[in-house]
Amino acid sequence: MSGVWLRPPRSPGRSGPPLHRERIVAAAVELLDQDGVGGLTMRRLAERLDAGSTTLYWHVTNKDDVLDLALDQIFGEVQLPEQTPDGNWQSEVEALVLGWLAAMLRHPWSAALLGRPLLGPNVLTRTEFLQSALRRAGLVEPDLTAGTHALANYVIGTAVTLSTWQRLDDPEFRQAAQRHLTTQRDRYPTLVASGHLDDRDWADTFRRGLKYLMAGLAARM
Amino acid sequence: MSGVWLRPPRSPGRSGPPLHRERIVAAAVELLDQDGVGGLTMRRLAERLDAGSTTLYWHVTNKDDVLDLALDQIFGEVQLPEQTPDGNWQSEVEALVLGWLAAMLRHPWSAALLGRPLLGPNVLTRTEFLQSALRRAGLVEPDLTAGTHALANYVIGTAVTLSTWQRLDDPEFRQAAQRHLTTQRDRYPTLVASGHLDDRDWADTFRRGLKYLMAGLAARM
DNA sequence: CCAGCTCTAGAACGTTGTTCTAGACTCTAG
DNA sequence: CTAGAGTCTAGAACAACGTTCTAGAGCTGG
Known part of the structure; x- marks a missing residue:
């Protein structure tokens, strides 16, 4: 299998x-x-x-x-950032993770294939880099493993979500989905108010979430 | 489409x-x-x-x-936690999100289907709950949207990853994957040292990551 | 009794992943 | 130089799939 x-x-x-x-x-x-x-x-x-x-x-x-x-x-398209021995681990992680997401969005079909074991050399190399960056920053078990998984799974989840909407670039469909939501404003007041399906700056949204995660990790170092 | x-x-x-x-x-x-x-x-x-x-x-x-x-x-199997008006938003969010993950792991095929637009009433209701919990806790835009997406995508990514390994419950395959990794200890020293493919307590690992994320969110309130 | 629906289902079409099989090509051993 | 064992190519064929077309039940209101 x-x-x-x-x-x-x-x-x-x-x-x-x-x-x-x-x-x-x-x-x-x-x-x-x-x-x-x-x-x-x-x-x-x-x-x-x-x-x-x-x-x-x-x-x-x-x-x-x-x-x-x-x-x-x-x-393999995901560039490994320079390792800065003194350095800012957060910028290393952010660079890797942003590159990771960008590569998946350049190939939106990749998200649909994530339901198979990721054991290829390119994936393992990038995961190794991620975890070693956290380790060099001073994280120890069990936070080290949890942090690695958290970051990787956040990227994966975001890639799945974003590539779904990217693949359906039909504006008619997007409008229909919008209508579907707004006509049920009483059911989903918060989602409608915040424009949940709007085309916003996903890169900024993603980066913000990454900041939350890294802030929580920094507190464990 | x-x-x-x-x-x-x-x-x-x-x-x-x-x-x-x-x-x-x-x-x-x-x-x-x-x-x-x-x-x-x-x-x-x-x-x-x-x-x-x-x-x-x-x-x-x-x-x-x-x-x-x-x-x-x-x-629809994911239970909506009691809304505590005074209350601890973190326990609300944690309960919802853990239930969400558990439901997907009870039906491991669900992760493979996430590559389609999530517009059903049950998904929207749970997302609405999540976002409203963050709003009631005092989060405002753009952190509100970013926080909602971060939490949802973290669950989705974790579900994809975990259900992949759960679906492949063949112990022979797991052992082969282990060997595949450990025989390349020089390539992936950190991963091997931390037992990256080991059968550990995934629930604890997930909860830890959730704590990091929520800690980072709490700082924005 | 009939007209118009809701609903059922057989037959068939084009595609798919994959196996079986036969044969071509190339290098080495004798 | 020839025989033969890999290495590699590909045609024919199979079962299974999603889906469409079509014909016809069964019921209801006029």
Whole structure:
């Protein structure tokens, strides 16, 4: 069940096949960017690679493999901030976490794939960075683990929420959702008053939440 | 595109059909609980209701409708805490948020469905409660919106992460994942040292993160 | 009795992920 | 130079899926 990372990769032939994993993953990401999760089928993926659809199964055991690999691939886009030994841990964490969120929003399909174990090298490297930044800042167990999970899960949750609305960029739908809410002002007075579905500055909102979290963490150091 | 909540429901017949939406949704939740998202097909759902598979399409326009309805259904299980007018807002928020997470973990498939707009009455009612609790505690914009989103997204992210591992309860897989990590101790020293994939008390970890977040929010009141 | 609904469901279509199978190509061993 | 064991490609085919089309029950009000 579901683990590209736990299986050894197939050893390549003498001169290397024209269709390697990397090409497959790159094409998969392109396809996902274009048409979302529903747009990625093994046949369309093969077509884009000028290959037979069943050929893919030599390099990859599953469609799940492709999805796992594509997901970890985009986490590789997240730049690791410079480690400042003296330094401000909060700016390190903020930089990483903002980059993380930005990468997921650049590939909105990624949020829908988070329901699979994140064991790829890129994800693990970034989580390692996050936790080590907290440790260097002086956090100890059990706050260290709790802090890491809190930050990571906050990013994940935000990515899920934001990419949902981003993927539905149909303005007609947004308006209908707005109407749906405002016509029930008596049920949801606070939500309506605060414009819960409005298109506000999500980056600022996210950063604020991050500040709350880091403030609470700082108190434990 | 994707909106049961924005379409008016079909008006029922004279004496009410034996196959209403509520029965369909209930059966869908049962099926999802048993076999996960992959186990829910329109044919299996109809079979469980002793109906023709195509009959479902009279009561529901889409499979997406079924998923949207099932998802909102389980949010109805989340109990709204007593509102204490004088009261400790933190205990209110904690009770709601813990109940929210627990409901999603009781139905681990729900996390995989979060990539759709949450516009159902049950979700909106709970979000309204959350935000009104923060408002009553004295939070004002823009912290009010940011706080609501932070809490909601933290729950969502945690639910995604935890239900992923819960769904993969195969101990063999967990062990393989452990080995995968520990054999790369040089790459991920901090993660390995803190037992990142260990089966720890997730409820405590979650509660700790919640405390950080609420502490940061309290400072803004 | 009929007309007009609410509701049911069989047949069928196009797509999907995946397996089975046969064959091509390439390098090494004898 | 030939035989053969990988390495890699891909056509045919299968079961299962979501969904549409269509025909027709069953009931109710006129």
